[in-house]
Amino acid sequence: xxxxxxTQTVQRLFPLLAEGRTAEAAALFADSVSFSIPHPxxxxxxxxxxxxxxxxxxxxxxxxxxxxxEFDLRQIVAEGDDVVLLGRMVSEVRKTGREIDTAFALHxxxxxxxxxxxxxxxDTYAVAGAYFVD
Numbered sequence: 001x002x003x004x005x006x007t008q009t010v011q012r013l014f015p016l017l018a019e020g021r022t023a024e025a026a027a028l029f030a031d032s033v034s035f036s037i038p039h040p041x042x043x044x045x046x047x048x049x050x051x052x053x054x055x056x057x058x059x060x061x062x063x064x065x066x067x068x069x070e071f072d073l074r075q076i077v078a079e080g081d082d083v084v085l086l087g088r089m090v091s092e093v094r095k096t097g098r099e100i101d102t103a104f105a106l107h108x109x110x111x112x113x114x115x116x117x118x119x120x121x122x123d124t125y126a127v128a129g130a131y132f133v134d
Contacts, residue, residue: 006110007078010085013115014071017059030114036079037120040128055118067092067098082117083108089122092129098130 009028016025035058037048044063047054070090077084085106090097102123109117 004113005078006081006083006108007076009078009113009115010083010106010108011111014073015123018068018071021062022059022063024058025059026052028115029055029118030111030116034109034117034119036118037122037126040124040132043127043131049118054074065094066100067094078104081109081111083110093130094132096133100130102126 005079007107008058009046013028016022029052033049033051033055035054037046039046041049045058045065047061047065048056049055049058060072068089068091071087073085073087077086077087085108088101088103090101101121105121107117107119108115
């Protein structure tokens with residue numbers, strides 16, 4: 001049996017999240033995680049995260065506040081332990097009913113079969129516009 005590649009490990013994350021299986025998604029992460037999602041102050045679904053347990057909290061908060069509508073993975077770039085995913089996602093903020101339609105880049109690192117880095121870059125202007133009431 002061959003070991004799973006970093007790309008395969010990262011790709012296992014999204015079906016689990018789509019099915020609401022946050023505990024199993026969090027189990028893909030290492031005990032120590034470098035987490036970053038630049039965001040405007042006051043966005044309630046982006047907590048401080050530094051562990052697999054923190055990732056589970058993040059995924060649960062995300063599901064409470066945001067409903068995924070579309071996820072279009074357009075490109076994967078991998079080198080060594082690093083995997084970069086590029087795509088577009090559309091989500092609805094439950095509080096306002098407004099959509100977040102944004103391109104994204106996710107930089108993940110996998111070491112010893114576990115995700116150790118989760119840095120997501122998206123259109124923070126679109127996030128703020130969908131969440132905050134005018």
